[in-house]
Amino acid sequence: MELANIEKLVDKYLNAETTLQEETTLKNYFKEGEVAPHLQEYSYMFNYFTNAKEETFTKAIKLEPKKSKKKNFKWLSVAASVVLLFSVFIGKQEYDRYQAKKIYAQVSKGLELLSTNLKKGEEAVANLYIYENTAKKILK
Amino acid sequence: MNQSDFLKVVLPFKDKVFRLAKRLLVSTEEAEDATQELFFKLWKSKEKIADYNNVEAFAMTMTKNYCYDRLKSKQASNLTLVHSNYKEKETSLDKKVEYQDSVNQVHKLMENLPEQQKIIIQLRDIEEYDFDEICKMVDMKPTAVRVALSRARKTIREELIKKHNYGVS
Secondary structure, three states: OOHHHHHHHHHHHHOOOOOHHHHHHHHHHHHOOOOOHHHHHHHHHHHHHHHHOOOOOOOOOOOOOOOOHHHHHHHHHHHHHHHHHHHHHHHHHHHHHHHHHHHHHHHHHHHHHHHHHHHHHHHHHHHHHHHHHHHHHHHO | OOHHHHHHHHHHHHHHHHHHHHHHHOOHHHHHHHHHHHHHHHHHOHHHHOOOOOHHHHHHHHHHHHHHHHHHHHHHOOOOOOOOOOOOOOOOOHHHHHHHHHHHHHHHHHHOOOHHHHHHHHHHHHOOOOHHHHHHHHOOOHHHHHHHHHHHHHHHHHHHHHHHHHHHO
């Protein structure tokens, strides 16, 4: 490649008007090593660009995430809600039983009261009979 | 899309993603993490990938945005990126050392460029994308891309000349 041509290309390059093909030409030219002194700085640039393209990503790409904390939290919340539901269920049962006991106690108390009072009435009626019988005996 | 299909699509440009990430984030470790993260993100949105006709451009845009975010959070937490890992192995020949030094100089000069110019020069001069693709990746007009690229190239060249003359005289 002629020097004049390269100079023209370099000017175009600085103004960002070169095509990719022209830039490849420049890169190749500066790779050769025989560079005119006044174009020396371009040689550094283009060789750096060429070198820089050789750097690679060497690690393997992992598509599975490291055990994420999010997942753990999700399961934790599931477990927590199960525990909550269970305890509410047990609590409800316990409460119902307590209520039933209370009602039973009230009812039995009421019935007891009723029976004692009834007994009183019966005794009174029995007394009445005794009274009537003696009265009859006397009157005869 | 299963794993091997996905890998077939994304593996060809993994190095480009890595290099762009490294250009922006400077440190190799950061860039590796970023690359890993990006491919995982791509994998998660694999359903959408089928709809894009240019996955590579999409990935590069994602890389750019992701690195911007990383840089922003870095600035927010007042961390500065430390970089000391780009020294190449030096050869014993003086001339070669000097030459290699000047080539490495370009790396440092590129680091001082504004982020946008960094991305564009990376995509053009190293990865050799054509202008249409770059416009899509960085979401800019072609003229703006050319202006930025031209500025970046001129800055690097001028700095190189400055450094070189300084060394000689």
